[in-house]
Amino acid sequence: MNTVVENLVEQIKQSTSNQINKKILREKTITDLHMVYGNGMFLISPTILSFVATWPDETLYLEDVYENPIEINRDEFLYNARLHYQTVMNTWHQKHNELKQIRKI
Amino acid sequence: MNSNKSEKSRGVVVFAFNSENVNYVKIANQTSLLIEKNLKLPITLITDSTEHIEFDYDRVVVVENKHDNFRYSQHNEIVQWRNLDRYKVYELSPYYETLLLDTDYLVLDDTLNKIWLQDFDYRIMEESFTPNGIFNRAMGMASHNWLWATVVFFKKTKHTELLFEMINRVQKNYGYYKSLFKLEGNYRNDFAFSIADLVLNGYTTDKTRYLPYRMFTVEDHVANIEYLNDKLLIRQKDRVVISPLQNVHVMDKEFLQSENFKRFIKDVTA
Numbered sequence: 001m002n003t004v005v006e007n008l009v010e011q012i013k014q015s016t017s018n019q020i021n022k023k024i025l026r027e028k029t030i031t032d033l034h035m036v037y038g039n040g041m042f043l044i045s046p047t048i049l050s051f052v053a054t055w056p057d058e059t060l061y062l063e064d065v066y067e068n069p070i071e072i073n074r075d076e077f078l079y080n081a082r083l084h085y086q087t088v089m090n091t092w093h094q095k096h097n098e099l100k101q102i103r104k105i
Numbered sequence: 106m107n108s109n110k111s112e113k114s115r116g117v118v119v120f121a122f123n124s125e126n127v128n129y130v131k132i133a134n135q136t137s138l139l140i141e142k143n144l145k146l147p148i149t150l151i152t153d154s155t156e157h158i159e160f161d162y163d164r165v166v167v168v169e170n171k172h173d174n175f176r177y178s179q180h181n182e183i184v185q186w187r188n189l190d191r192y193k194v195y196e197l198s199p200y201y202e203t204l205l206l207d208t209d210y211l212v213l214d215d216t217l218n219k220i221w222l223q224d225f226d227y228r229i230m231e232e233s234f235t236p237n238g239i240f241n242r243a244m245g246m247a248s249h250n251w252l253w254a255t256v257v258f259f260k261k262t263k264h265t266e267l268l269f270e271m272i273n274r275v276q277k278n279y280g281y282y283k284s285l286f287k288l289e290g291n292y293r294n295d296f297a298f299s300i301a302d303l304v305l306n307g308y309t310t311d312k313t314r315y316l317p318y319r320m321f322t323v324e325d326h327v328a329n330i331e332y333l334n335d336k337l338l339i340r341q342k343d344r345v346v347i348s349p350l351q352n353v354h355v356m357d358k359e360f361l362q363s364e365n366f367k368r369f370i371k372d373v374t375a
Contacts, residue, residue, distance in 0.1 A: 020236045021347040024321065027234055028351045031318040036222045041317060066223060066313045095349055098334075102347065 021099050029092040035084045037077055040070030044085045052078050115221065116147040116163060116200040119208050120191065122170050123154050127358045133208045134159045135361070135370045140212045142374050146204070151197055166197050191254065191294045192276060195261070195269035205257040209361055210320075211353045213337075213373065220258050220316065227259035227268055229298055231315035233322045233354065236339075236346045240322055244296050245289040249310075252302060253320060254294035255354055264305070271301035321353050327360040332373045 033044050041064050042048065052062070052074055061069040062077075117140050121129035130152055137148050137160040147163030153170040170190060194205055202221060206212070220228060230253035233240040242251045259265045275282050275297040282288065282300055302314060323339055323346070330353075331338040337353070339346040350373075360366055 016345040016347055023234075023238075024236065024346065024348045027319055027321065028349045031216055031351070034216075034219060034317055036219050039223055041219065041223055043317070065317045066225075068224075098336075099347065 016102065018099060018102075021102075022096070025092065025095055025099065029088060032088045032091070033085065034065070035081060037080060038070045038072065040064035040068055041066060042070075042081070044081045044088075049078070049081055049085060052081065114200060115202040116149060116198075117144065117204045117206055118149045118151060118194055118198045118200070119206050120194070121150055121152045121154070121208055123152075128157060128362060129208050130154055130157045132358070132361045135367060136206075136208055136211060137162070138370055138374050140206065143212045143215050144204075144218055147200075149197075149199055151194065164199055166199075168193070168197070190276075191297070192269045192272040195259070195266060198261075202260050203258070205254075205259065207255040207354070209355050209358065210255050211355060213350050213352050216318075216352065217256070217258075225258065225260065225314070226262045226264040227257065228314060228316050229253065229258075229302065230256040230320045231312070233320040235322050235324055236344075239319075240324070242295075244299065245287045248287045248289070249299060249303060251293070251295040251299040252315065253354075254298040256316065256320060257298065258316075268298075268301050268305055271304055272297045275300050321348065321351055322356065323353060324356045327355060327357040329360075329365045330355075330369045332369060 030043070035042050035044050040062070042062070043065055048062070052060070052072070055074055058074050060072050060074060062072050064070050119133050119137065119140075121133040123129050130150075133150055133152075134157070137150075140146065140148055141160075148160070149164040149166060150158065150160075150162045151166045151168060152158075153168055155165070155167060158165060168190070191205075194203070198205075204217060204220075233242065233253055242253075243249070244251045259268070272294075276292060279292045282296075286296075286300055288296055303310065306314070323341075326342050327339060328342065329338075329340040331340070332350075335350055337348040337350060339348060339353075355361060
């Protein structure tokens with residue numbers, strides 16, 4: 001009987017919090033959303049994607065996370081940034097679903 | 106530019122000064138396997154002990170270190186902490202571009218390699234998060250936040266040389282700086298790097314000298330870390346934390362010296 005109770009206690013001790021795991025996964029995603037382009041570092045977000053997509057000229061200057069103005073070739077940047085964003089967000093979605101499937105005790 | 110510019114331009118430096126409680130050389134042997142696999146850079150070990158060196162380092166720099174320091178461990182015990190003289194890395198690093206890592210930092214992906222591509226003198230880890238939330242990192246009740254000397258990029262430039270000279274000054278005059286900045290506790294490299302950075306930037310913070318993302322830190326006891334289905338299962342006393350494969354700062358030195366840790370390294374580097 002004792003062993004059963006002890007096992008139960010052990011199982012409960014090993015419980016996991018979906019909220020904590022989700023936050024850790026989100027932090028990793030934010031890290032991964034950083035993209036290097038032209039000696040600059042950009043956090044790729046929907047805002048930056050929309051802005052660059054609507055810019056009328058081929059060349060523009062964007063401020064990176066280190067407060068440097070970086071010369072951007074619109075089409076090249078947009079292609080790389082979209083690809084990067086989609087890859088990272090797909091991974092987040094996939095990992096998020098996997099976390100949901102991990103049964104909480 | 107520094108005149109000691111090395112032919113090998115880029116690499117990682119780790120310090121390992123063994124204490125009564127912790128064999129840092131043994132830990133470095135394991136964590137260097139992760140650095141090698143994920144960053145693919147040469148690694149230099151700076152140590153005062155030639156025993157137990159198993160990893161095939163690019164260079165081993167043996168220095169004399171007679172300094173002792175003490176602090177509370179995560180188990181709330183007073184432990185010997187031989188963390189002094191970190192400022193010497195500027196001279197001792199054979200690389201023009203150096204990534205200085207603590208031995209308890211597990212490099213499990215290649216995100217750090219993105220940093221090399223920008224122009225900078227130095228870049229220090231600013232923020233950290235734990236499973237419990239953002240790490241509270243005030244150097245004292247009425248002091249500034251500290252930076253994490255756990256992960257520091259630097260290039261051998263004049264500005265960086267000043268940074269390390271300032272760190273040396275803080276270490277040697279810790280009583281003065283402790284009083285000036287209202288620091289609490291014994292000397293920490295995190296404090297010295299933070300104060301040096303603050304002073305060098307005219308007593309202001311300059312975010313462009315910091316890394317753009319947060320470091321994942323596990324500060325509490327770790328029973329085991331398992332690598333399963335591309336995830337890390339971090340088993341603690343009363344819970345399991347599930348993380349995607351990412352860099353982790355593990356503060357539990359007892360775990361880092363355990364057989365469980367060796368097993369984890371074997372699994373994750375296979």
